[in-house]
Amino acid sequence: GENVxxxxxxxxxxxxxxxxxxxxxxxxxxxxxxxxxxELGKRPQLIIDIRSxxxxxxxxxxxxxxxxxxxxxxxxxxxxxxxxxxVYFCAASGTNSGYALNFGKGTSLLVTP
Amino acid sequence: xxxxxxxxxxxxTEMGQEVTLRCKPISGHNSLFWYxxxxxxxxxxxxxxxxxxxxxxxxxxxxxxxxxxxxxxxSTLKIxxxxxxxxxVYFCASSSQGYTEAFFGQGTRLTVV
Numbered sequence: 633g634e635n636v637x638x639x640x641x642x643x644x645x646x647x648x649x650x651x652x653x654x655x656x657x658x659x660x661x662x663x664x665x666x667x668x669x670x671e672l673g674k675r676p677q678l679i680i681d682i683r684s685x686x687x688x689x690x691x692x693x694x695x696x697x698x699x700x701x702x703x704x705x706x707x708x709x710x711x712x713x714x715x716x717x718x719v720y721f722c723a724a725s726g727t728n729s730g731y732a733l734n735f736g737k738g739t740s741l742l743v744t745p
Numbered sequence: 746x747x748x749x750x751x752x753x754x755x756x757x758t759e760m761g762q763e764v765t766l767r768c769k770p771i772s773g774h775n776s777l778f779w780y781x782x783x784x785x786x787x788x789x790x791x792x793x794x795x796x797x798x799x800x801x802x803x804x805x806x807x808x809x810x811x812x813x814x815x816x817x818x819x820s821t822l823k824i825x826x827x828x829x830x831x832x833x834v835y836f837c838a839s840s841s842q843g844y845t846e847a848f849f850g851q852g853t854r855l856t857v858v
Contacts, residue, residue: 633803666846675836675849676788721788730793730800731776731840733847737787 634659636724638736645712645743653739655722656704662726665698665705666733670719679720680707712743749850751837757856763825766853769818770839778847779812779822780836788836794820795842827857 635658645651657665666681682689682696682705689696693712698705709716719740723733750769758764770777778793792802794814802812809828814820824831834854838847 664845675851677849678846681846730795731842731845732778732790732793732801733838734790735780735788 634662634724634726634734636722636734636736638722638739640739641737642740643742645741647712647714647743647745649712651709651712651716651741651743653707653720653722653741654704655706655724655736656702657724657734658703659724659726660700660703662724664725665696666723667694667696667707668721668723668735670721670738672718676721709741712741714743714745717741717743749837749839749848751835751850751853753853754851755854755856757858758827760828760857761826762857763823764827764831764855764857766822766835766837766855768820768822768837768850770820770837771848772818773841774839774848775817775842776840776847777814777820778838778840779820780838780849782834782836782852791822824855827855829857831855832857 638655663684668676669679670676680696682698693710695708719738721738722736725733752767776795779791781789791804792812797814812822834852836849836852838849840847
């Protein structure tokens with residue numbers, strides 16, 4: 633099945649700096665790559681997603697890039713704010729996994745004022 | 746729509762007891778997923794259903810775990826007998842058929858003592 637690796641597991645940045653989280657996947661048939669944010673004690677919620685026919689997508693301070701050849705994708709957060717502190721999960725799904733999302737282990741992001 | 750609804754929110758039970766977790770997906774969604782979240786293993790996919798039919802249960806850890814979806818509005822995850830290592834947060838999520846956003850319920854925090 634699909635195997636998603638995520639790095640780093642923890643990330644600490646100063647407010648205003650950028651944060652980058654990277655993921656790799658194993659199944660070349662995967663074609664949908666969402667990113668979820670989970671605040672402490674809350675449910676995971678989608679913040680941005682990208683499909684395999686697109687190389688990059690941006691939404692205000694967050695952006696995602698996808699390299700299908702290398703089978704990796706990344707989340708970029710610019711001008712970080714303390715409220716960006718949370719755990720971020722990448723995921724992948726495709727024809728071999730039905731519609732199920734296979735998640736990375738998560739990155740705990742801390743933004744210090 | 747009220748979103749994905751899970752019950753109970755918290756469950757404390759003694760080892761050996763049967764536990765039943767419940768989920769009501771978003772109306773109109775065709776896919777339903779059960780995930781287990783722990784610090785060590787992250788978000789693990791246990792089983793998912795498409796159009797009420799179980800598609801892949803390879804993530805179910807043992808025969809003690811079973812899941813059903815008798816209709817499009819309801820699913821259960823049962824653990825019998827429960828063990829302390831089953832302690833985790835169990836999430837149910839649903840999505841429209843196809844590679845789209847999965848919406849998570851608020852989760853059930855299970856503690857087996």
